[in-house]
Amino acid sequence: MQSITKNEMKIFPPFKEDIVTKDNWFTSQKNLQRYCHSGELSPSRIIWRGNQKPTQLSYAKDQLDLEKINDKNGESVLAYLERTDTDAFLVMNKGKVVYEKYFNGYRSYETHALNSATKSFVGLIVSLLADEGLLDINKKSSFYIPELEGTGLGDGTVQQLLDMLVPVKYLEADTPFGIGRGTPIFIATGSMPKPENYNGPENLYDFILSSKKDKIPGTAFYYENGQTETLGWIVKRLTGKNIAELIQEIIWSKLGAEENALMQLDLIGTDMASGGMRATLRDLARFGEMMFNDGYYNGQQIIPEHIIRKIKKGGNRNYLAESNHSHLSGFSYHNQWWISHDQFGGYSALGKFDQRICIAPKADTVIVKLSSYLSPSSKETNACQAIIEYLVKE
Template sequence: MKHKIYQWTAALLILLVGGMGYFHTELRQLYHTVRLFEPELIIRNFSNMAQIFPSITIPRTGPVEQFKYRPQPLPSAFLYQGAEHSIQRWLSASSTTALVVLKSDSITFENYFQGTGESDARISWSMAKSFLSALFGVAVEEGAIADLNSPVTDYVPSLKGSGYDGVSIKDVLQMSSGVCFNEDYGDFNSDINRMGRLMALGGSFDEFAATLQRWRTPGTYMAYISIDTHVLGMVLRAATGQRISDYFETRLWSKLQPEGDAIYLTDSTGEPMVLGGLNLMSRDYLRFGKLYRDFGRLNGEQIIPAQWIEDSITPDAPHLVPGKRANASTHWGYGYQWWIPEHANQEFVAIGIYGQYIYINRKADVVIVKNSTDTHFMANHYESMELALAAFRAISDALTPPPS
């Protein structure tokens, strides 16, 4: 029934787009928003988001970090909950579009699926949150943000009177703001889908954040809500006095030695969607994961503060520690916009809906990037995450070290 409603809405929008030139752009964007995740369109959409929504491009500059290539086959199977699963079947069932595996400084496996290619700028969804965390760490190191225990409203007075009034920066970093926000992508009227329509029709994410109210006591319950990351972006802008895109370019992108441009989707005011609107080549996601695996250093330069990275992946309160607990919505642990799996052994993960992953395993010296268009992800996303984790661990364990 819901699918038919979307179809009827889309058909109506086609008529409106044809007859109302003044609102052509907004209606076209709304039409594509409504159809964004349809099975026959999702693969193309996820590699061409800048053709659908307003965006800003951050050009790559300087030399490109070159990877070595030392091909190794993937293991044929992995174990999950005592049962053997085929790697190839899992890749297909989870609608993989890209898989890139790095061992040490060598790519051991790289493949692109379902008609996509290596140069595609793929949507990050919530993997973008981990990039925002990196910028935040730089701002802390530079002294622009002196104390994570300061309330966000010290930097963003427009949030006074909202659910964020008096909430500490640290609680927002750790998805423990206590703000009420419905993240259900399957609910047409959820907050996250209202944000999508706002982006299509025009509006400000800043103003949207100021409408939200308190749900729980901050710092007591881990509830994953994407608007928290946007509020961090608001703090970052106020603290540095710079646009996110400029800070991203000077502090990260110009130093990472990427192959492609970075593309941020924006709201109608031109503000980047830091909670999930980043678009990169898969190998550039890999470069970011490698930077974190290597404690923030690239070619002898400390790009992201090493201590910030360690703090980001070290849950420091009972409601954030991996494992079954009453004060969290998941068994996974959480840091500063990074996921920490249960029984992690020097592992941490950036994760986006529909199956986007940057998996980092320092002990195995491995980084794995997986891009997907998995329409089944939201039905049980934590099980999807566990299944992917088991596959990533099997791939890491199967890799042989480079010759000495």
């Protein structure tokens, strides 16, 4: 029998100040880290990995020394990772892992919150349904969900929702985390408690139905969660399956993933399409490699190649440049992916607190960053770019 040894000293039961709850997970770096590492605060649905053996990741003999790679501001990539509260970081180049490291007690087999990087998975599902003729992207969402007639989100087409071109407004709610348009969805998903005298949506369907028109759909880029949640509702209405099931059937069970992924649910069991997925670093690297290979991975074409090609073409750069995401100079947003339009053909799935799945086709590179960064800067992209440029020169 293996002996049991002490590791990090923990107190059972924990001190009150060490307990992470829905009231305090967003109030400190320490609590946010625990929230990102653990899915225990909210109910979740399993995205099964399937019964096949995991695909083996190949590791390069010579691993990158990130302390010796500096960005254009002179900061080393390793210093950047530490400064931005990185939990796990992996770089693949030419099909091989050239760097993999875990921080802050995060383990390779633990799932990590993807937050809005979840949107990119939903974009693939919607694109595939359209490709199979089950969905017309040029029809309004209210065509598929008649209940949305007269709402802000019901007036946009499926393609406009995919590209975040349906500007809407929501009820503002006063909470411990401030007042703002993003707040009601945290209440609707059950991620934070209701404030006193709150009279807004308490589940994702009511959140979508509460949307009000702000501008004419198709005339402005407006990045927010309700548009992806609307896509999730359309997909469920058409297929009779939840988002977790579809990601499992179409993507996860075919990758040869090592671990199950998870999907956060609201209080009535609705998948959080806009930001509820959790997965491990290595499995996200496998997903990134699949995208890099134009949908082909593990001996099969998981996503049709032309769907990936459409993503890489990108969307309207002028709309994004005129939005509150203008700091992403030269970028566009298309089919729930961020497109950089750089010399490496880069595109990414990005999530709150600095989650990144970056694919650089012309540099043969995939980078995955999982973080618990409470206050990310709008310009935290230099380090990944520095790695890509370094690898291209080697």
